[in-house]
Amino acid sequence: MDSSRSEIFDSDKQPSVKSRYRMNTYLDVPEDKTGKFYLLFTLKERIGELIASLKVFEAHGINIVHIESRPSRSHAGCYEFLIECNAMDKQVKSVFKTLQDIAENVTIQTFGPIHECNGAMISYLQAINNNNNIIIITVITDVVPWFPKKIKDLDLFADRVLTYGSELDADHPGFKDEVYRKRRQLFADIAHNYRHGQPIPRIEYTKEETETWGLIYKELKKLYPTHACREFNHIFPLLEQNCGYSEKCIPQLQDVSDFLKECTGFTVRPVAGLLSSRDFLAGLAFRVFHTTQYIRHSSAPKYTPEPDVCHELLGHVPLFADPNFAQFSQEIGLSSLGAPDEVIQKLATLYWFTVEFGLCEQEGKRKAYGAGLLSSFGELQVPFLFKRLSTIFRSVYFSTA
Template sequence: MLMGIFAAHKVSITEIRSTPDPLNLRKMMVSISFEGDWESENVKQLVARLRSYCAAFSRGAPVDVPWFPQSPEDLDRIASHTLDAGKDLEADHPGFLDAVYRKRRQEIAAVAKNHRGGQAVRIIDYTPQETATWKHLWGILTDLYPTLACNEYNEVLTELRDAGLYGPDKIPQVAEVNEYIHAKTGFTLRPVAGLLAARDFMNALAFRTFFSTQYIRHHSAPLYTPEPDVVHELLGHAPLLANPVSTVHYYSFLDATQRHDDHFSQLLGLASLGASEEDTVRLQRLFWFSVEFGLLSNPGNAGELTAYGAGLLSSPGELRNATYPTNNKVKILQWHPEDAAQQEFPITTYQPLLYAAESLKDVRDRLLRYIQKNIHKPFSTRYNKETGALHVSTDVRLPRDSLRF
């Protein structure tokens, strides 16, 4: 009856919770979240009708949660909050003593800092030296991909090459790659000046927005970079962001016709919105051991491993280290998010522990089950891929001192 009343007033229920009334165990207390405006006529009529069935009726108070973006426009508020806050390179960076490189990094970072959502991404005029660094890495990595990268990655990389977007002789432009990715999965690459906090970075994934650097690593150490660069973003991440196979399909338990199509990166993003600090750490670890350093095993050939993680696919050393069948310096475990969420990881050495799933479907299905079972928040969120808007099931109150400007 309850769902019929909402349907009659054309109001969609997003969440229902019920508990016994502590004063009368034969009665129930029901909490309902819905999609609608309290001031709209159909919601007013709905409320009036519900009151006639209830012994008591009240509107819930807003829930206090950590700040999170509630619209694509809010991403402008976090884009400039990089962890280095615009500082110069650290003393151990390969380009620290190169004044020309440091100036160039600042120029490219300034382009990213001036970017706003909805604007066209600026074309970067890469120098011959930068292009040579890309070409060197392209040659090494593309020799490894046929046997060490997963099939889904290789399929998209072939399409990107055939479309003239990827190749050895020029660094791909984020603006051009964006059009391809968005047409495939709705994801958008957005320029950023440097590393973001894990919460901010994952929050953007909820909107199918992937913050991407545009500078390239120093030419003196092409096989090493202490932070993400354009090689990591465009060779590591972009191909699988464009692969629809990485999308998980599931249905609302309230409406079997309401299908959700979320990329597994977006699943982590949606889960991170308003999450506790403890849950954010768990989600960051899951991102690390899947999107960054995930492996796939071959059930038909024991010991054969291929990579789908961007940290592996953009580093020849990491890729070889992770997939070499007799390497006893890295421990490979079966993909279990419950275990991976508890594991710490190093960021300056080769990974000593990695997880291998049976397939990308296995990755996303286990992620979805883990999130549904273990990430608890007083509200739920749903992304509308047609409008780019985010629906929050419950009124939330964000702390004023954490708003970004």
């Protein structure tokens, strides 16, 4: 929601009668009708503080429907609470008054209805703080893009791929290989039919597919000790021990998902091909990594025009087992939910220059942590010199990661 105009009304500048009516603030809600209110307050980190506050709501017969908390950024040793409740106006006024004796920075907020005005969507926010100052903010907003509210909502777009999947472009190495195309269709069908909560189907990879994986795996493993960041090198042996990573075996997504969930709460789910930036980021918000299961064509093991299982499992998965990286990834995903297209583009660009092809410096040496580097022995073999820089954003690498 973009707030483009804010007005603070005091005793010298009161809203007009028309404005009061349209704002439908809590002062205008009839005392015998129930409405939705938000109360914000700060409590010191002491035993019994929250219980005492919640008993105030119980004593006034108010139904709490949602509660959130976070460490206060402005008051050390305190926590900030947001409580959503359904109540009548007179009940909220009573709770507001009582809470001021228990908590600090008590504020009531309520939103008015949304109106259309000159093509824009307008609503209003009213807040009343401890000093009984009334702050009314005009909020002008565009229609918020749809975004998943719960993890099961990821099922609604997981098969909405932009390109590739079972369809290959004419310049794809496997375009003329009918056997390869049928395998791609198999992987696409598995992804299309998968739903959250189901076990991920196990794949019986062909000898040719396993040999392609083994070639890439063998070459990359030689380079990881000297070229990959320390976090990657710490986790990679654990994947070999727990998920069947080896030169002779392509890991199964369910095993990888179970391991990640134990480490950081991340899981993986199959996807047929490239997702849009918005859809892929939305998955990260729920700590879900959309992963392809197909492998690049055997005729071009050093090259893939789209992310494949080598890119996913060798490039991305190891760092999703790192708590700091997992938290960073989820925060990018959360930032994308409901964001306008221009913000999505910025987040995608950030992702490209870091998670896909990022370098870091450790012990005085440049190390790779970007998945595009860690899954390509051709890329890793090129010295990390800054004489040649790529500053071109290529969305194809980002979209499904």
